[in-house]
Amino acid sequence: xxxxxxxxxxxxxxxxxxxxxxxxxxxxxxxxxxxxxxxxxxxxxxxxxxxxxxxxxxxxxxxxxxxxxxxxxxxxxxxxxxxxxxxxxxxxxxxxxxxxxxxxxxxxxxxxxxxxxxxxxxxxxxxxxxxxxxxxxxxxxxxxxxxxxxxxxxxxxxxxxxxxxxxxxxxxxxxxxxxxxxxxxxxxxxxxxxxxxxxxxxxxxxxxxxxxxxxxxxxxxxxxxxxxxxxxxxxxxxxxxxxxxxxxxxxxxxxxxxxxxxxxxxxxxxxxxxxxxxxxxxxxxxxxxxxxxxxxxxxxxxxxxxxxxxxxxxxxxxxxxxxxxxxxxxxxxxxxxxxxxxxxxxxxxxxxxxxxxxxxxxxxxxxxxxxxxxxxxxxxxxxxxxxxxxxxxxxxxxxxxxxxxxxxxxxxxxxxxxxxxxxxxxxxxxxxxxxxxxxxxxxxxxxxxxxxxxxxxxxxxxxxxxxxxxxxxxxxxxxxxxxxxxxxxxxxxxxxxxxxxxxxxxxxxxxxxxxxxxxxxxxxxxxxxxxxxxxxxxxxxxxxxxxxxxxxxxxxxxxxxxxxxxxxxxxxxxxxxxxxxxxxxxxxxxxxxxxxxxxxxxxxxxxxxxxxxxxxxxxxxxxxxxxxxxxxxxxxxxxxxxxxxxxxxxxxxxxxxxxxxxxxxxxxxxxxxxxxxxxxx
Numbered sequence: 064x065x066x067x068x069x070x071x072x073x074x075x076x077x078x079x080x081x082x083x084x085x086x087x088x089x090x091x092x093x094x095x096x097x098x099x100x101x102x103x104x105x106x107x108x109x110x111x112x113x114x115x116x117x118x119x120x121x122x123x124x125x126x127x128x129x130x131x132x133x134x135x136x137x138x139x140x141x142x143x144x145x146x147x148x149x150x151x152x153x154x155x156x157x158x159x160x161x162x163x164x165x166x167x168x169x170x171x172x173x174x175x176x177x178x179x180x181x182x183x184x185x186x187x188x189x190x191x192x193x194x195x196x197x198x199x200x201x202x203x204x205x206x207x208x209x210x211x212x213x214x215x216x217x218x219x220x221x222x223x224x225x226x227x228x229x230x231x232x233x234x235x236x237x238x239x240x241x242x243x244x245x246x247x248x249x250x251x252x253x254x255x256x257x258x259x260x261x262x263x264x265x266x267x268x269x270x271x272x273x274x275x276x277x278x279x280x281x282x283x284x285x286x287x288x289x290x291x292x293x294x295x296x297x298x299x300x301x302x303x304x305x306x307x308x309x310x311x312x313x314x315x316x317x318x319x320x321x322x323x324x325x326x327x328x329x330x331x332x333x334x335x336x337x338x339x340x341x342x343x344x345x346x347x348x349x350x351x352x353x354x355x356x357x358x359x360x361x362x363x364x365x366x367x368x369x370x371x372x373x374x375x376x377x378x379x380x381x382x383x384x385x386x387x388x389x390x391x392x393x394x395x396x397x398x399x400x401x402x403x404x405x406x407x408x409x410x411x412x413x414x415x416x417x418x419x420x421x422x423x424x425x426x427x428x429x430x431x432x433x434x435x436x437x438x439x440x441x442x443x444x445x446x447x448x449x450x451x452x453x454x455x456x457x458x459x460x461x462x463x464x465x466x467x468x469x470x471x472x473x474x475x476x477x478x479x480x481x482x483x484x485x486x487x488x489x490x491x492x493x494x495x496x497x498x499x500x501x502x503x504x505x506x507x508x509x510x511x512x513x514x515x516x517x518x519x520x521x522x523x524x525x526x527x528x529x530x531x532x533x534x535x536x537x538x539x540x541x542x543x544x545x546x547x548x549x550x551x552x553x554x555x556x557x558x559x560x561x562x563x564x565x566x567x568x569x570x571x572x573x574x575x576x577x578x579x580x581x582x583x584x585x586x587x588x589x590x591x592x593x594x595x596x597x598x599x600x601x602x603x604x605x606x607x608x609x610x611x612x613x614x615x616x617x618x619x620x621x622x623x624x625x626x627x628x629x630x631x632x633x634x635x636x637x638x639x640x641x642x643x644x645x646x647x648x649x650x651x652x653x654x655x656x657x658x659x660x661x662x663x664x665x666x667x668x669x670x671x672x673x674x675x676x677x678x679x680x681x682x683x684x685x686x687x688x689x690x691x692x693x694x695x696x697x698x699x700x701x702x703x704x705x706x707x708x709x710x711x712x713x714x715x716x717x718x719x720x721x722x723x724x725x726x727x728x729x730x731x732x733x734x735x736x737x738x739x740x741x742x743x744x
Contacts, residue, residue, distance in 0.1 A: 181237030234286030393498025508588030668697030679714025
């Protein structure tokens with residue numbers, strides 16, 4: 064590479080890395096893997112070392128992270144928040160150990176810790192009270208997110224014990240896997256795009272403007288570094304033990320390692336064991352334990368010389384991108400899906416991978432016929448993370464995102480500020496109709512379980528249902544004898560689905576029983592975008608009847624607790640359409656509940672002020688029925704056990720970890736019979 068080529072490549076890398084920094088730290092929408100980012104950064108560092116005359120003042124190698132967002136006050140860190148140098152090689156860990164020994168000239172003890180996959184945070188306590196929480200930002204200045212961090216229950220608002228007058232500690236805000244899965248299910252139900260991974264979700268949550276919304280995300284945090292001296296403390300390990308005594312959440316998975324063999328053993332153990340953790344980790348952090356040796360080793364401009372991160376490398380394979388399909392979801396969102404030449408990845412054969420939206424396709428510059436790199440996001444969902452440009456076929460053209468719905472031909476729209484394209488033909492586009500019908504009958508909505516397993520599609524294909532109101536016009540005679548052949552999958556026989564006497568009876572019976580479903584679930588079942596279970600409960604509690612809700616103005620809607628402009632606009636648009644007004648009229652005529660009945664709010668509030676965690680399988684009620692009873696009698700459902708939980712309602716197959724935690728905290732564990740007795744009184 065000559066000088067001119069080097070300058071062009073340096074400029075190119077600088078621009079690329081700045082864009083990736085912006086997407087990661089400001090937008091919380093990373094578009095490449097950590098490994099690819101680190102490789103680009105290392106390439107840039109090597110070129111700048113070889114050609115120092117081309118080093119730019121805005122080079123990403125001079126920075127720790129991205130620009131702080133302008134949505135929060137910017138705060139200068141008292142101590143710079145440096146990042147760790149990353150390694151994907153055990154040889155580099157050995158080289159780090161060699162460098163440390165060379166500088167200090169004595170035996171060295173290390174502390175190995177889990178590397179959490181979340182958002183770095185710095186907490187400041189004054190006289191034991193949490194006064195400030197700041198993100199890493201660019202390492203010198205970060206965003207003040209104190210009010211949002213105060214919603215994280217694992218972060219104490221007040222310390223206990225013999226804490227110092229002023230104290231700073233750093234750690235990672237993260238989202239547990241179960242909460243990530245719950246949040247994505249909820250987002251998909253209301254028509255929002257799911258988060259790509261728990262780190263993305265944690266970063267996005269901490270940057271939300273409303274702390275009440277942040278509190279719903281159930282974020283967690285681990286703390287792992289104190290950037291200043293503590294009286295009488297000589298090691299990093301003892302400093303964290305001391306912090307734990309003040310009520311701060313410190314991991315139990317730290318280990319003191321006295322040689323490379325012990326470090327390697329720790330790395331290997333957690334490379335296998337991380338799948339069992341309730342949260343994501345992406346590597347191991349190795350720190351010199353002795354604080355005086357840390358001072359002796361000091362820092363580079365960006366990293367401490369006394370610590371290094373070993374990052375687990377996600378399994379990656381190459382395969383051919385054969386074509387791209389475009390799927391239409393219930394809300395009309397268009398999702399491009401890559402069809403791949405089948406390839407084995409992490410124990411399963413991968414044939415397809417989501418490409419998310421037009422922006423991701425453009426950023427990856429992926430083209431039909433490309434050889435692409437595929438990883439499993441969170442080791443679950445296959446995703447394309449890059450292209451092997453050396454294998455790109457001649458003449459491969461950039462992908463042009465479709466401009467019309469692949470199902471109904473309607474021109475697509477893309478709202479300002481949204482990544483997805485949408486088909487606006489919600490009441491005539493077949494996949495949207497089927498999606499709305501499937502949502503309507505789902506367990507949390509009208510709970511017509513006899514219509515599952517492809518039966519909705521069968522009714523639609525035979526022209527018997529075109530919207531949810533049509534379900535109540537179905538008769539036993541009309542559906543008896545309907546048949547559908549399901550084509551055979553590879554290596555399997557074809558299936559034949561038919562509505563025989565018992566099936567037809569169960570369907571009609573299930574539809575009949577759904578007329579008793581209470582109004583909040585009916586509103587949720589209608590599938591209004593952004594109206595999930597919680598929002599449906601808020602709206603129905605406030606307006607009482609469907610007529611009052613349909614007549615509400617924008618101003619009246621946003622006065623309801625937790626109803627913002629986006630939800631209000633969606634509700635207004637839904638009920639303004641004559642076709643939806645007709646559906647509501649027909650549902651009401653069929654006896655579907657369209658108002659809050661007095662019996663639904665007149666129960667004695669026997670459980671007022673009491674919180675319950677419901678876990679396991681029950682004999683006489685479903686879990687949803689039990690949760691509904693708790694709310695009906697004034698109680699509150701919570702998802703996780705804490706010191707503030709009053710009761711754990713335990714059924715069969717309750718997880719042993721939950722039971723152990725409840726016993727440890729002294730929380731009453733009650734049975735289904737105990738609960739029935741409580742409300743019977």
